Amino acid sequence: MLRVDLKYIYYWIPEGTKVLDLGCGEGELLYALTTQKNCRGYGIEIDSDRVLKSMEKGINVLQGDIENGLDIFNEKQFDVVVLSQTIQAMRNTEGILQEMVRVGNQVIVTFPNFGYWRNRIQIGLGGHMPVSESMPYSWYDTPNIHWCTLTDFEQLCQENNINIEERMVLTKGKKIQRFSNILGSLAAYRLGRARM
Numbered sequence: 001m002l003r004v005d006l007k008y009i010y011y012w013i014p015e016g017t018k019v020l021d022l023g024c025g026e027g028e029l030l031y032a033l034t035t036q037k038n039c040r041g042y043g044i045e046i047d048s049d050r051v052l053k054s055m056e057k058g059i060n061v062l063q064g065d066i067e068n069g070l071d072i073f074n075e076k077q078f079d080v081v082v083l084s085q086t087i088q089a090m091r092n093t094e095g096i097l098q099e100m101v102r103v104g105n106q107v108i109v110t111f112p113n114f115g116y117w118r119n120r121i122q123i124g125l126g127g128h129m130p131v132s133e134s135m136p137y138s139w140y141d142t143p144n145i146h147w148c149t150l151t152d153f154e155q156l157c158q159e160n161n162i163n164i165e166e167r168m169v170l171t172k173g174k175k176i177q178r179f180s181n182i183l184g185s186l187a188a189y190r191l192g193r194a195r196m
Contacts, residue, residue, distance in 0.1 A: 002028055004173040005084055005110045008188055012108060012166075013039065017079035020044070020104065022066045022096075023086035027054030034059070041078065067091055073103040084110045085186075088147060094160060100191075101162055107191040113169070115149030115181045150181045157191060166190040 002010060006029045013019060015037045021030050024043030027050075033039035043061040045051050054061040067090060081104030083096070088111050090096050100107045148156075150169065157164055169176045169184030176184040 002032060004170065005186055005188055006032075008168060008170070009082060009084060009108050009110065010037075012188075012190055013037065013080050013082075015039070017041075018077070020070075020073070020078040020081045022070075022081065022083045022100070023089075024050075024054060024059070024061060026050050027057050027059035027061060029082065029084070030054070030059045030061075031057045066096060069095070070099040070103050075102055076105055078104045080104055080106045080108060082108045084108070085112065087111050094156065097156065097162065098160060101160075101193050105192065106165070107162075108188065109153075109191065110186065110188040111148065111153070113150055113181065113184050113187050114147035115151070150184070150187050153187065153189070157189075161193065163192045164189055165192050 009029060010032055013033060017037075017039050019030065019033055019039050019041035021027075021041065021043040024030055024045050027043055027045075030039075030041060030043050033041070041060065043054055043059055044064050044066055045054060045061055046063065046065050048063060051061050051063045081100045083100060087093055087096070087109055097107075097109070100109075150167075154164060156162075166189070167180075168188040169180035169186070170188070171183060171185045180187075
C-alpha cells in the first residue's frame with residue numbers, strides 16, 4: 001500500500017515512462033509503477049536493508065548516496081525523477097535539485113511543510129520544535145536538516161531557473177486549495193527546467 005504522497009506521485013507519472021526514484025526506500029513506488037503502469041527505471045537507496053527489500057520486489061536498485069551527485073546518469077536519461085520526503089534530509093539541497101533537473105525531463109519533489117499552522121503553534125506557543133504526522137522525529141534524532149516552507153522552496157526553484165509546472169498541497173491526504181502555506185502539512189511539486 002502506497003503512502004499518501006506516493007499515491008499522488010503515482011498518478012502524475014505517465015504509463016510506460018522511464019523513472020528514477022531517489023531515496024526509494026523499499027521500492028514501493030517503483031513496484032507499483034512497473035507492475036501497474038509498465039514503467040521502467042531505477043531506485044537509489046543508501047540503506048542496505050531497504051535495498052534488499054527493493055531487490056526482493058524485483059526493483060532495479062543501486063545502493064548509494066545521492067549527495068554524491070547523479071553523474072553516472074546522462075542528461076535527460078529519465079522521463080521522471082522522484083525525490084519523495086527526502087529533500088529536507090539533504091545537505092546539498094540546491095545541488096541535488098539541479099542534478100535532478102539535469103537527468104530528468106520532469107522532476108517530482110515532496111516534503112513536509114514547516115510553515116504548517118500546527119508546526120507554527122508548537123514553536124510559538126509550545127516553545128519546542130514540532131513533531132507531527134509528516135515530521136515524526138524529535139529535534140535530537142531527526143534525519144531532517146533543512147526545513148522549509150512552500151515559499152522557501154518556490155524561491156529556491158526560481159533562483160535555479162526551475163519551472164514549477166504543478167503544485168499540490170495536502171493535509172491528512174486531502175488537497176488544500178487556499179492558504180496552502182499555512183494549512184498544508186505536505187507539499188508535492190512537479191518541476192522542469194525553465195526555458196531560456
